[in-house]
Amino acid sequence: MPRPHGGSLTNNFIDLSRIDKDLFTLDVDTGLKMEIENISFGVFSPLKGFLNEEDFTSVVKRGRLSNDLPWTIPIVLDANEEVAKKVKDSSQVALRNDGQIFGVMQVEDLYKFDKTESAKSVFQTDDPSHPGFNKFVTMQDILIAGEVKTVSTTPNNKFLEDLRLTPAESRKKIEDRGWKSTVAFQTRNVPHVAHEMLQKAALNIYDGLFINPLIGKKKVGDFKDEVILNSYTVLIDNYYPKYRIIFSTLHTEMKYAGPREAIHHAIMRQNFGCSHIIIGRDHAGVGNYYSPFAAHDIFKDYPELEIEPIFFPAFYYCKKCQSYVNDRTCPHYLDYREELSGTKMRKMFSSGELPPSHLMRPEISKVILSYPRPFVE
Structure with a gap:
């Protein structure tokens, strides 16, 4: 650790x-x-x-x-x-x-x-x-x-506080489970199947996964906190080995600072006891303000960090492979690709439509549709 x-x-x-x-x-x-x-x-x-x-x-x-x-x-x-x-x-x-x-x-x-x-x-x-x-x-x-x-924390929302671990508590959990390597996953979104595939790819290599959704003020159009948490709870209950997962909330606001915020996210997860952190494409970005892999490149400037970034290429669904792949594993033309678009997902949910099961688990879709207004307004 x-x-x-x-x-x-x-x-x-x-x-x-x-x-x-x-x-x-x-x-x-x-x-x-x-x-x-x-x-x-x-x-x-x-x-x-x-x-x-x-x-x-x-x-x-x-x-x-x-x-x-x-x-x-x-x-x-x-x-x-x-x-x-x-x-x-x-x-x-x-x-x-x-x-x-x-x-x-x-x-x-x-x-x-x-x-x-x-x-x-x-x-x-x-x-x-x-x-x-x-x-x-x-x-x-x-x-x-x-x-x-x-003083000891005073909950603004008991549901959110019940999932919150301090760094001392998360380190104790990691130590008690005997994990030598723990991968952090930062998120401000509900989980779709590509997230699940990426997380499980990490679990194939490392001992444990620390899923750490960010709870706090977000921009208009992002999913609300409780929607994210309930979605992940359903996903973990149905599709993950619980003894290899720690699920805890991070209470802070998104800054949307792209590469700088990627380093900030890594430092916080190092404090929680994680040995690695998944840094995705356009991590902590917004719009087109940062190049897609700026959050990867900035780690070269901070070699002394004791948490190691894991850089996964962008995943997409290939209709011919019938699975989630990336440019390293799929030889097929762009015509076969189905990209996961947040805008597309929001439009589907706003119209009461369930995304296809290869994009989002049906259990997750039902959770989201149970909220009449699942997005920050």
């Missing part, structure tokens, strides 16, 4: 009774609450808090922390001028979500940043239509740096 990124897991917790009731209280939305919990639980190890100015600048420009450790996505807390003034003279602030205190932050620094230039570096575009770029440039003007600690 690889070491946690940076050498050790962050484990930052505080008892609710130890939080001073007189502290200035900072309200954060659910997306930011998840990021704070990811810091405390060790998902973002070695980070212990939000980036200071030196680390922020280094991450944006070089894809590394100021100590040269790989880190590609800025983890930051933004605030407006009014809130910043109130925080400035505080050594510590309470963190609140939905009226409930869930943690504290030790305030270390406040600084301004160039939103547009920073976003261009991270997302490799200045197109406001890019969802990640757009969110970044619409942040507040000031960033607050400092270490965070949380």
Whole structure:
């Protein structure tokens, strides 16, 4: 099992009774609450808090922390001028979500940043239509740096929380099962048959599979969280040897940062104890902002990562082979290919049509059709 990124897991917790009731209280939305919990639980190890100015600048420009450790996505807390003034003279602030205190932050620094230039570096575009770029440039003007600690998680949705493992818990499961190699599978979609074939191809070689769907805000048109989770539950129950699967949720938002986010995804799965991660075509991409295999190429810049990427070629269904294949295994002409299109799938479900069973398991299709509105709107 690889070491946690940076050498050790962050484990930052505080008892609710130890939080001073007189502290200035900072309200954060659910997306930011998840990021704070990811810091405390060790998902973002070695980070212990939000980036200071030196680390922020280094991450944006070089894809590394100021100590040269790989880190590609800025983890930051933004605030407006009014809130910043109130925080400035505080050594510590309470963190609140939905009226409930869930943690504290030790305030270390406040600084301004160039939103547009920073976003261009991270997302490799200045197109406001890019969802990640757009969110970044619409942040507040000031960033607050400092270490965070949380109480035990306070569920926003019990169904989602019941499937959530911390890195310490997932590492314990991997160790208890005696796996020497564990392959992570990152997803923000319901599983279709090509996903299943790819996952099982990995299981032919490695000891275990860590299926880790991303739970959090996604772009319009993506499947809703509960649709994804229920679909995978049905798939695992019917088509997988359960003793070789760990199914756990990752609570964070998609950034759609393409190659940079691929590295971020790998680092998180290394912290969960995975030795390998499947990196697909256009991993964490959106639209046509990144070349199809940019997320493969970027790993050459980070040879020191202790998790190894697995690069599978794009799979498609060949009507002549009557199976899922790729350019390495199928000699047939393009006329025989049936590509899996997310747009095509969404149109079928929107019209109440079941995809053919060679594209999606009927059990999965029925789960999706059981939701009158399965997509993010």
